[in-house]
Amino acid sequence: MTRRPRLLLLFAAMLLGLLMAGCGSTPERHAEPLAYVDLPRFMGTWYVMARIPNALERGHMASRDVYTLQPDGKIAVHYVYRTGPREPEKMLDIVATVLPGTGNREWRMRFFKIVPTRQRILEVAPDGSWALIDSPGRDLAWIFSRMPTMDDARYLALRKRMQAHGIDTDKVWRVPHTAEEVGRRGYDIPKNE
DSSP states (O other): HHHHHHHHHHHHHHHHHHHHHHHTOOOOOOOOOOSSOOHHHOOOOEEEEEEOTTTTTTTTTTEEEEEEEEEESOEEEEEEEEEEETTTOOEEEEEEEEEETSOOEEEEEEEEETEEEEEEEEETTTTTTTTEOOOOSOOOEEEEEEESSSOOHHHHHHHHHHHHHOOOGGGGOOOOOOOOGGTOTTOOOOTTO
């Protein structure tokens, strides 16, 4: 084999390698989040139907957030939950600040006045019946509903929507809201069960 064909083969192999490497480094595309959230419409009670378990909410059931817009533009968050079907309700109050320039989609909160966190509203149903929320690193995520129940078909459809936003839905667990849901496959386990 002469020198010229060997150089062409080497050049072709290098070009193919570069093309393959470029394909692997292409940034992953995700669904675009909602551009703007109508805060007054978003206020009210949201039931936590599913979430990626986290240190604050792990083992909670029948959880819900009640959002109230304050005169200063901040949002009072009243988180209510149980740690078991026969346990009394517990509460945690937090204040959220809407980050400027985010279309009311991104909020900063402090739990126990020291633990900072951020959340983003990814989508809200046109009729306002559900919402998808995550944190900027996508390590936390929630499915909210205006009702304390959600059928399996709706839940699975919302998981697919979350996945389109780059959330690892294998980490998402449903939140039990009734004693009958405790122990069912795919549901988080309450602390006092």
